[in-house]
Amino acid sequence: MPELPEVETIVRGLRPAIVGRTITHVDIHLKKIAIAPPRIAFARALQGEVFTAVDRRGKYAVARLGSGRALVTSLRMTGRLVVQAPGEPELPGTHIRLSLDDGNRLHFADVRTFGRMRLVEAAETWDADLGIEPLSAGFTPEALIGMLNGRTTPVKAFLLDQRRIAGIGNIYASEALWQARIRPEKPAGALGTPAIRRLHAAIVDVLARAIEMRGSSIDDYVDAEGLQGGFQNVLAVYGRLGQPCSRCGRAIVRTVIAQRGTWWCRGCQR
DNA sequence: CCGCCGCCCTGCTTGC
DNA sequence: TGCAAGCAGGGCGGCG
Numbered sequence: 255m256p257e258l259p260e261v262e263t264i265v266r267g268l269r270p271a272i273v274g275r276t277i278t279h280v281d282i283h284l285k286k287i288a289i290a291p292p293r294i295a296f297a298r299a300l301q302g303e304v305f306t307a308v309d310r311r312g313k314y315a316v317a318r319l320g321s322g323r324a325l326v327t328s329l330r331m332t333g334r335l336v337v338q339a340p341g342e343p344e345l346p347g348t349h350i351r352l353s354l355d356d357g358n359r360l361h362f363a364d365v366r367t368f369g370r371m372r373l374v375e376a377a378e379t380w381d382a383d384l385g386i387e388p389l390s391a392g393f394t395p396e397a398l399i400g401m402l403n404g405r406t407t408p409v410k411a412f413l414l415d416q417r418r419i420a421g422i423g424n425i426y427a428s429e430a431l432w433q434a435r436i437r438p439e440k441p442a443g444a445l446g447t448p449a450i451r452r453l454h455a456a457i458v459d460v461l462a463r464a465i466e467m468r469g470s471s472i473d474d475y476v477d478a479e480g481l482q483g484g485f486q487n488v489l490a491v492y493g494r495l496g497q498p499c500s501r502c503g504r505a506i507v508r509t510v511i512a513q514r515g516t517w518w519c520r521g522c523q524r
Numbered sequence: 525c526c527g528c529c530g531c532c533c534t535g536c537t538t539g540c
Numbered sequence: 541t542g543c544a545a546g547c548a549g550g551g552c553g554g555c556g
Contacts (some may be wrong), residue, residue, distance in 0.1 A: 255549070313550080330550050332534085366533045368550070407527065416551080424549070513529075514549070 256329040257313055258388070258421030259464035260475050260483065264335050265310045267478030271337040272305045272317070272360060279353040287349040287362065289372040296373055300325070300352065312384045312420030322376030327362065332474040333369030336361050345480075365474065384420040388457050393419070395454040402442045402450060409445060409453070410438035411512035422457065425470055425492045428517050430456040432491045432499075437523045438516045439509070463488075491517040 256264070280297035282288050290296040304320035315335060317325040327335060336345050340357040347363040350371050354360065362371050374380045386393050401418055402409075412418060413427040422430070431438050433456035436449055445453065469475060469483035472493065476482055491499075494506045494517055504521030 257550095328551080331548085364533095365535075366549090368533065370551095405526090411527085414550085512527095 255331040255423055255425070255472065256333065256469070256475050257423035257426055258310070258461055259426070259485065260469035260477075261310050261313050261315055261329065261421070262465050263469045263477045263483065264329075265308050265315050265478075268315070268317070268335065268337065268360075269308045271358065271478060272354065273307060274305065275354040275356055275358070276304050277301055277352050278355050281351040281353075282349070283351075284349040284367060287364070287367065287369065287371055289370055291373065291375055291378070294373065299323070299373060310421075311381050312387070312416055313423065314381070314384075324374050324376075324380075326372045326374055326380055328370045328372070330364070330366070330368035330370075332366045333362065333364040334474065334476055335478060336363070336476065336480045337478050338480075381420075383417055385416060385418040386420065388419050388421060388461060393454075393458070395451045398454045399447065399450050402445055405442035407442055408439045408511050409436060409442045410514075410516055412442040413457075414512060414514065419457070421461070424514050424516075425472065425489070426457075426460050426464065428492045429490055430460045432518060432523060433460055435522055435524065438511055438518050440524075491519065493517060 277300050280300045282297055288296040290299060305317055306320055307318040309316045315327045319325060338345060338359050338361060345361040345363045347365045348361045349364060350362040352360040386397065402412065405412055410427055410431060413422050413430065430453065434449065434452040436453055464470060464485045467484040468477060470485040470489065471482035472486055491506050495508045496505050499506055499519040499521055502519060502521040504519055506517055506519055509516050
């Protein structure tokens with residue numbers, strides 16, 4: 255499932271492929287996927303637009319358009335954004351296809367159809383509910399201390415809450431907690447300062463290493479070129495039920511926290 | 525404001 | 541072997 259590192263990898267791949275390109279044609283195969291402001295037709299509005307930049311915010315890919323509008327894509331679990339050249343077969347499960355003036359096509363595919371592609375106005379704030387970027391300068395240990403203060407929710411649930419920190423999903427929440435040696439069920443506000451400092455460092459380190467390895471391909475994730483990532487090969491706990499912890503040797507367990515599978519080590523995560 | 529829960533979907537796994 | 545039920549999960553809306 256695409257989280258911050260996967261979306262960052264996709265965005266970096268999209269940038270050279272689509273910035274400067276004009277959208278010549280828009281095909282929508284599944285209408286509910288394409289969201290537009292009231293009284294604006296998604297396909298008609300996009301036709302003729304130029305991509306001016308591609309950014310990431312949390313788990314969202316944000317394509318800036320010449321008009322000042324933006325095309326915001328949420329991939330959820332199984333969404334894919336892939337650029338294909340003329341002659342390449344249509345990406346299976348494509349719901350939206352943007353044809354570009356160089357002949358390439360940008361496909362948005364999603365077997366589970368949970369993902370969305372949303373056109374937003376220049377003046378529209380679509381990300382008001384999203385929290386801090388964990389790889390930004392503002393995400394300091396002190397900021398994390400402030401955010402955790404007084405919270406009773408399990409620290410794992412806190413990490414998944416996009417209103418606090420934007421971009422961490424189920425894979426990297428489990429991995430960061432393992433690296434910081436923190437028990438996922440621990441109430442967020444009960445962490446001591448040393449533990450919070452370890453957690454801060456672990457979040458930044460895990461996300462940065464995952465970006466370096468072009469993300470984790472667990473189920474469907476591929477980058478903008480359709481290629482898999484590499485971080486799934488170095489995961490410490492996620493999906494590793496019963497396998498020995500690389501730090502203490504104890505078998506990895508799986509519990510459910512905030513309705514999400516959580517993999518961790520009872521031996522060294524306190 | 526905060527925390528919790530059900531829903532959306534389809535493909536894979538499980539169990540009879 | 542075949543089939544149906546169960547499960548997984550990010551974001552969102554509803555509820556207390």
